[in-house]
Amino acid sequence: KAGVTQTPRYLIKTRGQQVTLSCSPISGHRSVSWYQQTPGQGLQFLFEYFSETQRNKGNFPGRFSGRQFSNSRSEMNVSTLELGDSALYLCASSSSPGLITDTQYFGPGTRLTVL
Amino acid sequence: DQQVKQNSPSLSVQEGRISILNCDYTNSMFDYFLWYKKYPAEGPTFLISISSIKDKNEDGRFTVFLNKSAKHLSLHIVPSQPGDSAVYFCAATSGSRLTFGEGTQLTVNP
Numbered sequence: 001k002a003g004v005t006q007t008p009r010y011l012i013k014t015r016g017q018q019v020t021l022s023c024s025p026i027s028g029h030r031s032v033s034w035y036q037q038t039p040g041q042g043l044q045f046l047f048e049y050f051s052e053t054q055r056n057k058g059n060f061p062g063r064f065s066g067r068q069f070s071n072s073r074s075e076m077n078v079s080t081l082e083l084g085d086s087a088l089y090l091c092a093s094s095s096s097p098g099l100i101t102d103t104q105y106f107g108p109g110t111r112l113t114v115l
Numbered sequence: 116d117q118q119v120k121q122n123s124p125s126l127s128v129q130e131g132r133i134s135i136l137n138c139d140y141t142n143s144m145f146d147y148f149l150w151y152k153k154y155p156a157e158g159p160t161f162l163i164s165i166s167s168i169k170d171k172n173e174d175g176r177f178t179v180f181l182n183k184s185a186k187h188l189s190l191h192i193v194p195s196q197p198g199d200s201a202v203y204f205c206a207a208t209s210g211s212r213l214t215f216g217e218g219t220q221l222t223v224n225p
Contacts, residue, residue: 004158033212033213035215040124040217041217042119042121042204042215042216042217042218043159043204043206043213043215044215045212045213045214045215048212056212058212090158090159091158092158103149103161103164104161104213105161106151106158106159106160107158108156108157108158109157109158
């Protein structure tokens with residue numbers, strides 16, 4: 001079974017631009033979560049989508065948004081990029097988000113650099 | 116408000132010895148805990164988990180201990196191998212999102 005895929009793997013943008021990142025979950029998984037990883041901050045939760053609906057949202061400004069399509073693929077968008085948005089953006093998929101023991105499987109991430 | 120903390124950013128051990136990675140949490144609502152391992156240029160990989168109703172879970176060389184009264188969990192790797200060198204994240208959940216610690220870089224020296 002193919003793992004979680006994320007595109008692109010690397011991205012360089014300038015301040016003020018906007019960016020869209022894509023995530024394809026493991027086949028059969030309907031839940032997709034997004035995280036931001038920066039040095040010393042661990043993984044910060046952005047949002048979670050299940051069956052095309054946002055189920056949960058972290059403490060990020062409105063410049064960060066996402067959506068999920070009927071095939072469970074998800075995109076996240078960051079508008080008006082700031083230098084501090086430079087990070088590794090990770091996507092994770094799972095099959096049973098309401099289950100306490102549900103395991104999330106991560107993709108390789110998209111490394112975003114804002115200049 | 117860092118609800119899950121890994122106070123040691125790095126740990127170095129000799130091959131064959133025990134590695135102990137620590138994690139503290141503040142939210143008493145957390146009832147499921149996980150450890151992930153992350154190599155450079157890869158996403159985190161699930162390693163082992165433990166429910167709050169248990170105090171120990173073992174899987175091969177990896178054992179996770181949970182002390183609920185101290186709100187502390189630890190991951191023991193024994194014996195440590197050079198291939199275990201990676202960043203280890205602990206995570207906690209109360210049924211919705213995962214809350215991660217900052218990670219500990221483990222280096223196992225041959």
